[in-house]
Amino acid sequence: MPKIQSFSAPWLQEPNPGHKLFEQSEENSRLSASIAYSKSASQGPKRTIAQRGNEVFVANGREIRWGDIAYLKDALEAEQSRTRASSHLNGDSSDSSFEVYDEETSHVLQGPGYRVIKTPVASEIRQLVMSPNKDQLAVLTSHTVHICMLPDTSLLTSGETAPFKPKFWTLGPTTHVTSKSAVVSALWHPLGVSGSCLVTVTEDAVVREWELSAIDRWSFDTPTLEVDLRKLADGTSVDQDFAASTSTNKTFSPDDFDMKVASATFASRNSNGWAPMTLWVAMAEGDVYALCPLLPRRWSPPPTLIPSLSVSVARKSEALDADSEATQDEKLLAKQQLEWMADLDNQEPKLLEGPYGEVTEVYSRPSRPGSIPRLQGPFEFAVAPEDEQDDEIELKDIFVIGAKHNTAELMMGEDFELYVDDDDKASLSISVVCLLSTSGQVKICLDVDGVEAQWLPPRNAATWGFPGRDIPSLLVFHTFDTLKPAEMTSDSWPVFSEDVTSRYAFYVTHAAGITYVSLEPWVSLLESELQSDSDAGADFRFDLLVKGQRAEVDRIYTPQHAQNVLAAATAFKTSDLGHFVLSATHNDPVIMFFDTPESEFMSDREETPGPAEDGETPEPLTVWEPRPLFHPSEVLSRPSTLPSWLDNLRTSRKRPLMQQEVRLSVATLEIFTEGHRLVSSEVFDLNNAVAELFRKCEALTFELKQQITKVYEVNQRIETISGEGESRSTKEQNISEEMLVRNRVDVMKVRQENLSRRVDNLRKRLGQVSTRELSDKEKAWAEEVRTLASSILGDEEEEEDTTTASINTAAQSLKRFDEVQTLRDALFQQAQQLQGTDTVDGTSSPMPVMKIPSDIRKQKVAQVMSLLDRETALVEAVKSRLEKLSID
Known part of the structure; x- marks a missing residue:
């Protein structure tokens, strides 16, 4: 079910010119509602609205009114903008002619946006049926059928205001006549060539096919x-x-x-x-x-x-x-x-x-x-x-x-x-x-x-x-x-x-x-x-x-009045006006605008609030609900029938009674009885219309209070979101709007930083969880490191206490340090023995000089130096380890 946006179109409402499309014709306005809309008015379907793009054709009595709805809308908006501009310049805005700028021709179009189409029909038009190619219009009364050759839109928007008289053909001038059966349906055949085949069905179950041609007048005479x-x-x-x-x-x-x-x-x-x-x-x-x-x-x-x-x-x-x-x-x-x-x-x-x-x-x-x-x-x-x-x-x-x-x-x-x-x-x-x-x-x-x-x-x-x-x-x-x-x-x-x-x-x-x-x-x-x-x-x-x-x-x-007969609803969907349905009573339009799927999608995205703090999603508050327009009863504007009755009475056979004093007689009683009947019926209708208007005014005040309450609730929500509510409750703090905005921006920055930090933590955890397996070389290197650590620091798995393990490790390091010093002293002694030997009398004699190649000597010295450096590094490591243990 499409959602109704509105029941009103200002360009079709009174007193705008678009309302003339639906106004009651002068012929029907002479008749009272009880006569004009009696049982005879409901004989046959009422399809009095036809469309051609943005154009609408409305049958009213024996006339057809044409109007371009988009043109009327643009004209009204242009008139309103011009009126506002002239009011600012203190100019005269009494001119009500419409001017619309046409971008294609680059000039201003002038015209009312509607025309009256004269028809040759002799009775009320009951149906309008548009052809598939939108170039012909079938106009049906209760017994006759007429074909209107529709003109181009440019001819109707030329600015002329006189009634337009297009070409009309009478379909079956000897077949569809008042002396024969009524026409209940006129259908354009879906498979007709260029949409020119019309099928008429009469009440006596006779089906006729008419293949129409504008250049062959006999095609309108014989099926x-x-x-x-x-x-x-x-x-x-x-x-x-x-x-x-x-x-x-x-x-x-x-x-x-x-x-x-x-x-x-x-x-x-x-x-x-x-x-x-x-x-x-x-x-x-x-x-x-x-x-x-x-x-x-x-x-x-x-x-x-x-x-x-x-x-x-x-x-x-x-x-x-x-x-x-x-x-x-x-x-x-x-x-x-x-x-x-x-x-x-x-x-x-x-x-x-x-x-x-x-x-x-x-x-x-x-x-x-x-x-x-x-x-x-x-x-x-x-x-x-x-x-x-x-x-x-x-x-x-x-x-x-x-x-x-x-x-x-x-x-x-x-x-x-x-x-x-x-x-x-x-x-x-x-x-x-x-x-x-x-x-x-x-x-x-x-x-x-x-x-x-x-x-x-x-x-x-x-x-x-x-x-x-x-x-x-x-x-x-x-x-x-x-x-x-x-x-x-x-x-x-x-x-x-x-x-x-x-x-x-x-x-x-x-009708309902x-x-x-x-x-x-x-x-x-x-x-x-x-x-x-x-x-x-x-x-x-x-x-x-x-x-x-x-x-x-x-x-x-x-409808507000049950006696009004509604025209068949006609659906429109245009890029200029959107999706809406148009109907009409005998004097006023009935229009309903619907949400298009695109607007519904965008409104859903814009109006759907974010999740609340407590986990609940509040529904958007409806500030107003569309409702049909109220039209006062036509009884209030209908002329009284009493003057015409008095005129008829003065020309009737009772004319002498109107020129003399009132006397008790049967004729006088008849005049008073008939006058009382007319006056009482009109007064009764007026009382009902005024009572309805009074009830509507009371309902309007109640609806206005509801609107004010809802607007106040929406205002409170806006103030709560923007922070204005807190500032108003605390009058001691006179915080400007700029400060409120800055505070809100700071809060959002802190929140953004927290979110960024959480995202980084999650990324790290995900990186740890998704580690890959070690290669064979990495596993061998890790095993070598563990072996070296166990050889230097001891086997931690077999140690029961951390302190005991530290003491044992320190003792082993000292033992190895002593062994290193002993080896060093032995090496020094061997070096001295190699340099010289002692004699019997205690004097040293030089050792025979041995010729050693320089390259071998350099290699040996390098090996010794590397060993010394390694031992020095080990000693320093043990020393630092001992210092750490002593500090602990």
């Missing part, structure tokens, strides 16, 4: 295909005449009640298989029929439609040929479909270049087996709840969501895959049929079997056989109500409206409000169940799925 569904339901051969009867003498028939059409619809153009060429017809009594394939004489399919149909038809035919249990009816149907596809495959499509350089393939409607398909239905509703017993409850509208493209089956055996839109990935492989009744009940049905093309047999039924009339069925998946029991009225006509964000979301508009419905919660789950090969029973799995998921149903708008 290219006409089918009477009542005749087709009883048809036995494809060669029969199923056109509507031109006779004005009508006899009684049960079909007049059972086949009274309430609405009709097509699936979207991008649907799979036979869905784009299937016309679904809903009868007021509750029956549903399908007509497939219903094609214009010239039609343009999407690129993947014909290949997918060829694959499915060929595969079905092969399966039936291999199946020995297949019935003759199934084989006949497969043969007819193959014949239809063969006629289509033998055609060479014509290439038609579109307005934007697009090339479209145009095919002719296959003539075999026939141009008029068989009528399938009435459908049986499987697993359906009990129908409502009230005879006044009727079916009013139907909405069909086509199945997604089966690209896997189409591209089987190919080396590449087709691009699949994200919408198709999350879509169902079966069609969804939604039905809406007068009571506001919505039935969500699944076309599990799938509607396929069917035709009646030819006249030689003995050769072809006759297909059995198996009753098709729709599986009722979900049923819910959009109206409360107190809001139900027998004369209401609720309608469906598409949403622009999802193909499985739509709006239900009725607008309801948003989304089927997305169970669509993906159902598709996964349909594609899975689980061993669980289908009944068990389907029952679990139905009980576990429900559609999103939410009332997004409720």
